[in-house]
Amino acid sequence: MIELKEVTEENFYEVIQLKVSDDQEKSRFVAPNVRSLAECWLYRKNEDVFPYAVYNGDEVVGFLLLDLDAEESEYMIWRMMVDAKYQGKGYGRQIVEAVMEMARNDEDYDVLIADYVDGNAVMKYVLESLGFERTGFDEEYNEVLMKLDVRK
Numbered sequence: 001m002i003e004l005k006e007v008t009e010e011n012f013y014e015v016i017q018l019k020v021s022d023d024q025e026k027s028r029f030v031a032p033n034v035r036s037l038a039e040c041w042l043y044r045k046n047e048d049v050f051p052y053a054v055y056n057g058d059e060v061v062g063f064l065l066l067d068l069d070a071e072e073s074e075y076m077i078w079r080m081m082v083d084a085k086y087q088g089k090g091y092g093r094q095i096v097e098a099v100m101e102m103a104r105n106d107e108d109y110d111v112l113i114a115d116y117v118d119g120n121a122v123m124k125y126v127l128e129s130l131g132f133e134r135t136g137f138d139e140e141y142n143e144v145l146m147k148l149d150v151r152k
């Protein structure tokens with residue numbers, strides 16, 4: 001079972017050392033975690049971006065970046081990744097399920113969105129199998145836009 005914990009001084013180095021596979025990196029499925037953390041600093045005044053270290057027991061196995069849009073009542077999985085050596089063990093699915101639970105427990109929010117780069121078969125499968133539906137395609141970023149109504 002995974003656990004989401006705030007990124008702190010304690011786990012920061014582990015988080016930035018996490019890596020996806022070479023193929024996933026070449027396909028640009030996700031930005032490096034160090035960039036995501038830099039973006040958290042950039043947008044810190046908005047107070048709506050939340051980076052998490054994903055733990056399995058004492059080990060940091062992945063990273064999650066949430067972006068909350070209160071006006072649109074939307075939770076967004078901006079970025080998520082599982083280190084290449086921990087992939088295929090169910091952690092990716094558990095991350096999405098954990099965010100679904102957070103959004104459901106937050107009465108101000110109705111919708112969860114997550115966009116993936118076209119060709120990311122694992123992310124497509126995980127989101128579709130959890131009930132997300134395709135709402136469009138972003139030509140600029142080559143991303144499939146996915147949405148889940150968490151109130152249904």
Ligand SMILES: CC(=O)SCCNC(=O)CCNC(=O)[C@H](O)C(C)(C)COP(=O)(O)OP(=O)(O)OC[C@H]1O[C@@H](n2cnc3c(N)ncnc32)[C@H](O)[C@@H]1OP(=O)(O)O
Pocket residue numbers: 020021024029030077078079080081082083086087088089090091092093094114115116117120121122123125126
């Ligand atoms: C919003 C965004 O951030 S989109 C970007 C997401 N991040 C990335 O793509 C970065 C690189 N990839 C990763 O970090 C990981 O592969 C993740 C996060 C996408 C998935 O994490 P994992 O821990 O490997 O996933 P998990 O073990 O939960 O398996 C997911 C499912 O995909 C299935 N799967 C594996 N390979 C494939 C494939 N090629 N095609 C379709 N499904 C597949 C698995 O069988 C599993 O199915 P199940 O849940 O029914 O058993």
